[in-house]
Amino acid sequence: MKKRKVLGVIGGGTMAQAIVRGAIATKYLAADEIVVSEPDEARRAQCSALGTAVTADNAEAAASCRYLLIAVKPQAFPAVAQTLCGKELPVLISIMAGKTIDYIKRATGAKKVARVMPNLPCAVGAGMAGLDTADCSDEESRFVRGLFCAVGAAEEVGEQLLDAVTGISGSGPAYVYLFLRALIRAGEAQGMTPQQAKTFALQTVEGGVKMAKTSENSLDELIAAVSSKGGTTLAALESFRKDGFEESVARAVDAAVKRSKELSE
Numbered sequence: 001m002k003k004r005k006v007l008g009v010i011g012g013g014t015m016a017q018a019i020v021r022g023a024i025a026t027k028y029l030a031a032d033e034i035v036v037s038e039p040d041e042a043r044r045a046q047c048s049a050l051g052t053a054v055t056a057d058n059a060e061a062a063a064s065c066r067y068l069l070i071a072v073k074p075q076a077f078p079a080v081a082q083t084l085c086g087k088e089l090p091v092l093i094s095i096m097a098g099k100t101i102d103y104i105k106r107a108t109g110a111k112k113v114a115r116v117m118p119n120l121p122c123a124v125g126a127g128m129a130g131l132d133t134a135d136c137s138d139e140e141s142r143f144v145r146g147l148f149c150a151v152g153a154a155e156e157v158g159e160q161l162l163d164a165v166t167g168i169s170g171s172g173p174a175y176v177y178l179f180l181r182a183l184i185r186a187g188e189a190q191g192m193t194p195q196q197a198k199t200f201a202l203q204t205v206e207g208g209v210k211m212a213k214t215s216e217n218s219l220d221e222l223i224a225a226v227s228s229k230g231g232t233t234l235a236a237l238e239s240f241r242k243d244g245f246e247e248s249v250a251r252a253v254d255a256a257v258k259r260s261k262e263l264s265e
Contacts, residue, residue, distance in 0.1 A: 003090070005035045007147070008065030010058050010080055012038030012047045015095060016071035018123040020050055022151030025125075029147075037061035058083040062090065067143060070094045070104070074263045081107035091140050093147070097166050098263025101135060101159060112136055114144045117165040118151070120173045127152030130165030134158070167256035175252065180205060 006029055009016050020036065023029040031051025037058045038044045044054040055061055058080060062068050067090055072080055074096045081104075089110045094101075101113045114136055118129040129148040133141035133156060141156075148154040157165060180201050187197030215222060227233040240246075 003064060003066045005053070005065040006033040006067065007035075008061040008068040008090070009034065009036045009047075009052075009071055010038075010061060010068065011071035011076075012036050012040065012043035012054075013071065015118065015120070015122065016069065017046060017050070018120075018127075019069065019071070019118070019147065019151055020047065020052060022122060022125055023147060024050060026150040028150040035061050035064055059087055062087055065090055067091050067093055067140075067147075069147075070096060072096065074098050077104075078107065084108045084110075091136060093144055096263075097170060098163070098260045100264050101132065103264060112140065114140070115159055115162055116144065116148060116154070117162050117170050118148055119169050119171075122148075122151035125151055128169045129154040130157040130162055130169065131155065132157065132159040132162060163257045163260040166260040167253040170260075171253075171256045175249070176205070 007020075007023070009020060016036065016038075020034055023034070024031050032053070035053040035055060036044070036047040037055050037060070038047060039056050044056065048054045062084055070077070070080065070092055077096055077099060085108055087109070089108060091112045091114065092104060092108065092110045093114045093116060094104055095116050095118055097117065099115075101115055104110060104113045104115075112135045114131065114133045116129050116131050118127050121127045122129075127148070129152065131144060131148070131154055133144050136144065145154050145156070183201040183204075184194070184197040187200060188194055192200070211222060212219065217225070223237070227237065
């Protein structure tokens, strides 16, 4: 049977909508090449507003497409798998944390599964995704990479590193937002208005990231460039060191990676 759609999506939440929106905006896919399966009527309406076909029937979506994006929470996957098991399935693309390719194959009977770990900045076209497309043909791998490059950047890392990608990149935006919130509150404590503190904090982080991406200097060299002997930056960095800032970050990432692995059990 000829597939009527290129991409089917199971789950119509924030990440799914971001990926669909990016694919359409960059013209990687046309809206009429996509079908979204979502049980919630309000979310179906949101996806329909993007121009895609919508359904509440997972099996119907799977039967109509060449690639099927699984965009549900890991805890919801067993119920989704039951709706797919025993069906002839297209290439599955999973963005679930923790659920391995072997697990997804056993649960659904799929012959080909790609795993991708994207992050929330996909919603603004600045996402980062780690890929494992070893199961796929060259053409299929190119499709998966292209889909996620439509919402940011994507890099093949292999499944053995996807838990680490989850800890660094998948959960990472929350770490950035937490740091920004702390910086803004610190500015307010020093007498800035909330808007002033937010403006300075956001521009500082944005500018720092841009320099880190474009400079030929290492991060250590960039830190040194801001740190005059006996100056304010060194005083702040020493405070961070005493509080175990880098060790705290490492522990947080380790906790996220550990939880990702637990989700595979």
